[in-house]
Amino acid sequence: MYIKTVRIFFSKSGRAIYISHLDLMRAMTRAFSRSGLPVWYTQGFHPHLYITFALPLSLGTTGLCESMDVRLLEEVSDEEIISRLNAALPEGVQAVSAGEPVMAPKEIMWADYHVHLRCVVSEGRQALERFVALEEIPTQKRSKKGMKTVDIKPMLKILSVEEQSDGLMLKLRCRAGVEINLNPTLALDALTEITGFKSDWTTIERFAILNEALENFK
Amino acid sequence: MTLDQLDLLLSQVQKPARYTAGEMGAVVKTLTPGMLRYAFCFPDLYEVGMSHLGMKILYGHANRRDDVWCERVFSPDADMQTAMEEMGVPLFALESLDPVKDFDLIGFTLQYEMCYTEVLNLLNLAGLAIRAKDRTDPFPLVVVGGPCASNPEPLADFIDLVSLGEGEEVSDELFDLCIQAKKEGWDKPEVLRRAAQIPGIYVPSLYDVTYNEDGTICTITPREGAPAVVSKRVITDLDSVYYPENFIVPFLDIVHDRAVVELFRGCNRGCRFCQAGFLYRPIREKSFETVAKDAKNLIESTGYDEIGLSSLSTSDYCGLEPLLDSLLDWTEEKHVNLSLPSLRIDNFSESLMEKVTRVRKSGLTFAPEAGTQRLRDVINKNITEQNVTDTCRTAFLGGYTAVKLYFMMGLPTETLDDIKGIADLAQKVVDLYYSMPERPKGKSVSVNISVACFVPKPYTPFEFEPQDSMEALREKQKYLLSCVRSRKISVSYHDSATSVAEAALARGDRRLCQVVEGAFLRGSRLDGWDDHFKPLAWQEAFEEAGLDPDFYARRRRSYDEVFPWDHLDYGVTKAFFIREHQKAMQAATTPSCFAGCNGCGAQRLTGGVCKCI
Numbered sequence: 001m002y003i004k005t006v007r008i009f010f011s012k013s014g015r016a017i018y019i020s021h022l023d024l025m026r027a028m029t030r031a032f033s034r035s036g037l038p039v040w041y042t043q044g045f046h047p048h049l050y051i052t053f054a055l056p057l058s059l060g061t062t063g064l065c066e067s068m069d070v071r072l073l074e075e076v077s078d079e080e081i082i083s084r085l086n087a088a089l090p091e092g093v094q095a096v097s098a099g100e101p102v103m104a105p106k107e108i109m110w111a112d113y114h115v116h117l118r119c120v121v122s123e124g125r126q127a128l129e130r131f132v133a134l135e136e137i138p139t140q141k142r143s144k145k146g147m148k149t150v151d152i153k154p155m156l157k158i159l160s161v162e163e164q165s166d167g168l169m170l171k172l173r174c175r176a177g178v179e180i181n182l183n184p185t186l187a188l189d190a191l192t193e194i195t196g197f198k199s200d201w202t203t204i205e206r207f208a209i210l211n212e213a214l215e216n217f218k
Numbered sequence: 219m220t221l222d223q224l225d226l227l228l229s230q231v232q233k234p235a236r237y238t239a240g241e242m243g244a245v246v247k248t249l250t251p252g253m254l255r256y257a258f259c260f261p262d263l264y265e266v267g268m269s270h271l272g273m274k275i276l277y278g279h280a281n282r283r284d285d286v287w288c289e290r291v292f293s294p295d296a297d298m299q300t301a302m303e304e305m306g307v308p309l310f311a312l313e314s315l316d317p318v319k320d321f322d323l324i325g326f327t328l329q330y331e332m333c334y335t336e337v338l339n340l341l342n343l344a345g346l347a348i349r350a351k352d353r354t355d356p357f358p359l360v361v362v363g364g365p366c367a368s369n370p371e372p373l374a375d376f377i378d379l380v381s382l383g384e385g386e387e388v389s390d391e392l393f394d395l396c397i398q399a400k401k402e403g404w405d406k407p408e409v410l411r412r413a414a415q416i417p418g419i420y421v422p423s424l425y426d427v428t429y430n431e432d433g434t435i436c437t438i439t440p441r442e443g444a445p446a447v448v449s450k451r452v453i454t455d456l457d458s459v460y461y462p463e464n465f466i467v468p469f470l471d472i473v474h475d476r477a478v479v480e481l482f483r484g485c486n487r488g489c490r491f492c493q494a495g496f497l498y499r500p501i502r503e504k505s506f507e508t509v510a511k512d513a514k515n516l517i518e519s520t521g522y523d524e525i526g527l528s529s530l531s532t533s534d535y536c537g538l539e540p541l542l543d544s545l546l547d548w549t550e551e552k553h554v555n556l557s558l559p560s561l562r563i564d565n566f567s568e569s570l571m572e573k574v575t576r577v578r579k580s581g582l583t584f585a586p587e588a589g590t591q592r593l594r595d596v597i598n599k600n601i602t603e604q605n606v607t608d609t610c611r612t613a614f615l616g617g618y619t620a621v622k623l624y625f626m627m628g629l630p631t632e633t634l635d636d637i638k639g640i641a642d643l644a645q646k647v648v649d650l651y652y653s654m655p656e657r658p659k660g661k662s663v664s665v666n667i668s669v670a671c672f673v674p675k676p677y678t679p680f681e682f683e684p685q686d687s688m689e690a691l692r693e694k695q696k697y698l699l700s701c702v703r704s705r706k707i708s709v710s711y712h713d714s715a716t717s718v719a720e721a722a723l724a725r726g727d728r729r730l731c732q733v734v735e736g737a738f739l740r741g742s743r744l745d746g747w748d749d750h751f752k753p754l755a756w757q758e759a760f761e762e763a764g765l766d767p768d769f770y771a772r773r774r775r776s777y778d779e780v781f782p783w784d785h786l787d788y789g790v791t792k793a794f795f796i797r798e799h800q801k802a803m804q805a806a807t808t809p810s811c812f813a814g815c816n817g818c819g820a821q822r823l824t825g826g827v828c829k830c831i
Contacts, residue, residue: 014221015240018228023235023469030242030467030521033552047553060229088521090469091240201226 003040004072006081007054007101007218012063013205016092021056027090028068034088037081040071054105054217055176055209058183061113062205067217069101102218103211111176112159112208113184117199118167125161125168127197131190132158139190152190155182167199176209219307219315230301235469236264237298239290239312243466243520245277246313247287254397256280257311257321257358259291261328261336262744267292268466269474271528272364273327276385278462286393289313289321290466293336293744299343309343318344322357322396326377328366331723332716332745334373334734337362339743341376348735350378350423356399356406359413361392368450368497369676369783372723372730374422379413381420382786383450384483386460388418414444418451420786427728427782433769435727435780449787452823456483456504463515467522476524476557477516479509481538484820485530486811489587490598490802491626493675494530496790499820501811506537510544517554524555533562534812539570564605567612582613585624588632589639595805596631598679598798603643610647614657620664621647627694627711628672628686630802637694640667641701648706662706669698669711673721676783677790679798684772685721716745719756721771727782730770732763789820 012019019027029049032039041047051070057063072081078098085095117124131137137153155175162169174182184204192198209217228234247253258277260267267273273290280288289311294302302309309318318324324344326337338348341360347353350360362370363381370380381388395416399409414421424444428436440446453459465477484501485494504512513525525545529535542556549556561570561584586606588594594601610621625640644665651663671691674680686694695711702709714720723730736759737745737752744750760767775781777796784792794817801808808816815821 015238018234018238019469020235023471026471027467027469029523033521033523034242034519041553059234088242090242090467091244201229203225 002073002075004075005069005101006072006078006098007067007069008081008085008095008098009065009067010089010093010095012057012066012093014092016090017060017062019090019093020059021053024057024093025051025053027093031085031088031090031093032070035084037076037084038073040073052105055108055111055181057206058185058204060204061184062203064205064207065209065217066206067209099218105217106178107211108177108209108217109175109212110173110210110214111206112210113170113172113174114205114207115170115172115184115188116164116167116203116205117170118201119197119199121163121168123197124199125163127191127195128158128161128168128170130195134194137187137190137194139186139193141186152182152187155180156187219310219317221315223305223307224315227298227301227305227307231297232295233264233470236292237294237312241466241468243464244290244313245281245288247281249287250285252285252397252401254286254323254393254400255316255321256286256288256323256325256393257291257318258288259318259324259326259337259340260293261326261333261340262293262746263295264292264468265470265472268468268470268472270327270329271478271480272385274462274465274478275460276325276389277466278464279386279460280389280393282460283390283393285397287314289316291318291340293340294343296750299339302343308345309340319346319358322359322400323392324358324360325381326360326362327364328362328370328373329364330746331366331372331720332751333366334723334745335738335742336744337373338376338735338738342738348376348738350376353378354406356404356409357396359396359409365494365497366724368493368786368788369724369726370420370422371728371782372726372734374728375731376734377422378410379419379421381451382418382448382788384453387451387453388416391416392419411442411444414442417449420448422728425785429727429729435782435784438780438782438785440785447785447787449823450789452500452789453483453502454824456480456502457508461508461512463512464519465516465522467520474526475522476526477513477520477522478526478528479512479516480504481509481527481529481532481535481541483529486534487531487600488598488798488808488810488816488818489600490596490679490798491587491629491672491675492530493678496677496818496820497788498530499789499818500824502824503536506541506544509541513545514548517549517552523553524557525549526557526559528559531562532558533570534810542570562601564601564609582618582620583622583624584609586643587624587626588629588636589625589641589643590636592805593629593632593636593639595807596802597626597629598802598807600807600810603646606643607646607650610650611654614651614654614663617658619651619658619661620666622666622668623647625667625669626672627669627698628691630674630680630683631805632686632694634694634697637698638701640669640698641703641707644702644707645704648704665707667698667702667707667709669695669709671712671714671717673717673724675724676781677788677795679795679802681725681781681795682775682777682799684774685718687772688718691717715748715753716751718767718771719745719753722760722767723770725775725782726770729763729765733759733765735759736762789818789823791819794818 054067081098139152157173159171361379426439430436482503484499674683740755742755
């Protein structure tokens with residue numbers, strides 16, 4: 001029997017950033033059903049679409065390089081997968097490319113984010129300078145065993161800080177993956193906790209997912 | 219509102235997807251001059267409103283017109299309402315994010331009485347005056363529909379129009395009237411006067427109500443050419459009426475998250491407590507081909523993995539088994555489940571069970587409603603203890619080990635013997651299980667009794683009956699628990715604190731407007747939710763208005779009393795309800811419509827006999 005795993009990259013933006021991960025899985029299942037693509041269902045008592053997401057995206061965050069794997073039962077060209085899926089996807093979710101998976105999701109090590117802080121530029125700069133100079137950034141992180149304190153310093157790199165008319169644009173690199181994962185919101189909460197600085201309004205966009213060698217996840 | 223503003227709001231609330239729209243199937247139009255903007259409001263949370271079939275039908279029905287854009291509005295949850303109030307954002311419609319106050323028509327569907335304060339809350343959040351007379355511009359025009367529109371009097375002061383009966387039948391006429399009114403610049407009195415001439419549209423402000431000294435209604439008099447009696451609108455042919463080929467598919471996990479097809483409207487049974495069973499008469503079926511086609515369309519367009527069959531009594535649908543066969547042919551292959559709610563005890567056959575089992579093996583739920591044969595005869599449930607045990611035997615033979623039984627408490631003529639009968643019936647089901655050598659091996663049985671409080675409703679034979687007191691109901695609950703001896707039986711009941719307010723509103727007159735407003739001003743909203751309901755607010759509102767809830771809820775009404783809804787005609791006649799009430803008091807039953815016409819009067823509205831196969 002023909003079964004082939006295909007990895008589909010998609011973006012999630014606009015109103016769609018408010019679709020939670022759980023809701024997105026359901027929405028994708030329905031989109032595949034509407035698309036009529038020959039996807040593989042699990043064979044148990046309650047068959048469901050086999051679908052896995054490489055790295056869940058937080059609610060409220062834009063994602064430009066999200067990916068999911070499904071299994072196809074017939075040969076379908078990558079272009080056709082994209083066009084049929086896009087016809088069935090809700091506003092704000094768009095399939096970008098499809099192809100054979102190259103890396104395993106467990107190879108994911110880093111994710112890069114654009115963080116737009118709307119604030120008074122000088123206040124933001126000052127706070128960030130203090131933040132960067134810290135040796136340790138102890139932060140309350142929720143784990144399966146309740147809240148615990150972790151040092152997020154090694155999980156976080158500020159790649160660049162750019163001034164804009166209404167605030168600052170940061171490029172953040174956060175540890176990502178199954179084992180250790182840093183949500184940029186948590187880093188921003190720590191920034192507020194330590195320096196007292198809080199932006200008026202923050203938008204976050206994930207624009208790259210990387211392996212240890214800083215190659216794009218493929 | 220801009221998307222930026224929405225972002226700011228949404229960053230402060232739980233479940234933002236309630237407020238973002240953008241779902242598959244949501245209708246977004248480009249505004250054109252003269253386009254009628256219609257805000258369809260469901261006065262409850264997104265998850266509840268989005269589960270409602272009527273809204274899906276009417277949304278699609280309105281949007282099939284190029285000159286109408288119908289959008290959805292749901293209640294914001296407490297956190298969102300606070301955020302909106304703090305930011306000064308008025309109530310907005312989901313698709314366009316435009317303020318509701320800028321719309322031409324605002325429609326509320328009234329599915330239950332406890333949504334009334336929420337209607338006021340939404341009007342207020344929209345930035346509109348809650349009293350109709352204070353909204354002097356003709357638009358937005360506020361119209362209500364749905365089952366509670368059958369007695370809209372407790373909302374009479376707040377709303378402009380009431381649509382009686384089935385919306386698909388009347389909507390177009392109302393849209394046309396609004397479009398013409400806008401074009402020709404009518405003032406509000408003229409809009410109301412003309413609207414009252416549309417059959418099925420009731421304009422409360424065109425009726426004067428006078429009262430007797432004892433507080434009952436003396437007269438209801440129309441003014442300005444409004445009809446003395448307004449009759450509900452009825453679709454004659456369900457096979458040709460509009461049905462959506464597409465549903466909005468929500469992202470959130472809503473209450474009923476599936477494609478739904480309608481089997482029939484109305485009910486042949488005539489259970490005397492059931493308002494829906496009378497309101498939606500006469501019974502009209504969809505043909506088996508139409509239902510099968512609707513189901514296929516919806517699954518293809520939505521991608522849902524479940525179809526629900528909707529009606530008041532699924533197993534009474536004439537072509538149920540062939541329909542199931544034809545659906546099961548393709549649903550299994552497509553990984554689509556079927557859900558069959560509202561199965562009756564007296565016609566649950568072995569072959570039907572096999573089909574249900576092929577669909578999904580969870581628990582089975584049946585509704586004997588009362589514990590003794592005498593009381594089941596009073597309420598005209600028309601099932602016997604034999605029916606219950608036969609059905610449970612069938613279910614147990616089919617491998618089921620869990621049965622849920624629904625009952626009501628506080629029914630007319632009820633005694634403690636009837637309460638004990640509930641426990642006895644459940645015990646008989648348990649005993650039956652253990653008496654069966656063929657029962658599923660090594661498994662224990664579980665019988666779950668669920669008990670609700672009976673609330674007398676208008677347009678039923680029990681509209682004359684007083685509601686049981688809260689104290690009596692609590693006593694009966696305690697007594698029921700003391701009667702249950704087996705650990706295989708579990709009892710759950712809704713200690714319905716809302717049921718007194720619900721009973722008062724259900725049969726209330728327009729003096730209750732002051733109470734609804736008083737409760738709203740004391741912070742009442744979303745009263746149907748236990749964590750929102752404020753009993754004290756209602757109590758104070760009644761006191762302030764100088765009205766006694768017991769006058770509405772707990773008074774026996776005479777047959778010749780003028781009821782607040784007597785000028786609204788839903789087909790079934792008061793004479794029939796009186797006849798049925800008299801029979802109920804003698805514990806005499808009335809057979810199903812399928813056994814012969816009982817002369818309820820509903821057929822008048824379709825100009826002929828009930829269309830049942």
